[in-house]
Amino acid sequence: MAASLLSLGLTERQLPAESAAARESLATARNLVQCSLDQLKTVIYDLRPTMLDDIGLVAALRWYVKARVEASGVQVETQFDQTPGWPRPLPAVEIALYRVAQEALANAVKHAEARRVELGLVLRPGYAALTVFDDGKGFDAEEVRGRGLGLLSMRERVAQLGGQLNVVTEPGLGTRVYAVIPLEPRAGVEGASS
Ligand SMILES: Nc1ncnc2c1ncn2[C@@H]1O[C@H](COP(=O)(O)OP(=O)(O)OP(=O)(O)O)[C@@H](O)[C@H]1O
Numbered sequence: 451m452a453a454s455l456l457s458l459g460l461t462e463r464q465l466p467a468e469s470a471a472a473r474e475s476l477a478t479a480r481n482l483v484q485c486s487l488d489q490l491k492t493v494i495y496d497l498r499p500t501m502l503d504d505i506g507l508v509a510a511l512r513w514y515v516k517a518r519v520e521a522s523g524v525q526v527e528t529q530f531d532q533t534p535g536w537p538r539p540l541p542a543v544e545i546a547l548y549r550v551a552q553e554a555l556a557n558a559v560k561h562a563e564a565r566r567v568e569l570g571l572v573l574r575p576g577y578a579a580l581t582v583f584d585d586g587k588g589f590d591a592e593e594v595r596g597r598g599l600g601l602l603s604m605r606e607r608v609a610q611l612g613g614q615l616n617v618v619t620e621p622g623l624g625t626r627v628y629a630v631i632p633l634e635p636r637a638g639v640e641g642a643s644s
């Protein structure tokens with residue numbers, strides 16, 4: 451789509467000055483492509499759960515980091531620790547972990563003025579732990595109460611699955627988000643009932 455936009459722009463420049471009608475239809479075409487591109491970006495950004503299901507949690511997180519965090523100039527270090535061969539967490543858990551990471555990373559980009567972010571995910575029999583640390587300006591939890599929905603929704607998502615979310619921060623000292631969600635024993639996992 452971006453290439454089509456460029457190509458339409460090029461064509462427009464090659465038109466003789468008197469081709470007003472052609473210019474107009476090219477401008478309409480460009481608007482249409484631009485709108486579709488914007489909508490597509492929104493859809494990808496939201497990454498519907500079905501897509502998360504297709505590519506998996508780690509791949510989805512890598513995509514988000516590259517497209518949304520590194521692209522905005524923040525350096526990210528990722529550490530994904532998943533025992534090979536073990537089954538994936540239930541979709542509800544993967545969705546919650548993805549959404550929490552997305553919101554914590556979005557906050558680091560939007561508010562923290564961070565230079566560096568660390569994203570960690572550990573999946574073990576019995577629990578999943580997600581961490582998002584930034585080296586930004588931190589904040590006073592009391593002061594920001596009621597300012598947005600992000601922190602609240604992260605907490606609710608994790609609590610709904612029986613887990614816990616902790617946000618450790620102080621002005622000037624960066625922000626650390628810890629989410630831990632218990633994992634149900636599943637077939638193939640050590641200790642699971644047959
Ligand atoms: N990593 C962070 N670094 C610095 N400040 C933060 C960070 N995360 C959150 N904050 C502060 O806490 C406030 C509340 O965050 P929250 O995610 O709940 O809402 P929001 O990001 O403002 O809006 P929303 O998430 O609903 O789009 C922010 O407005 C910001 O002032």
Ligand SMILES: [Mg+2]
Pocket residue numbers: 553556557598599600601
């Ligand atoms: Mg937010």
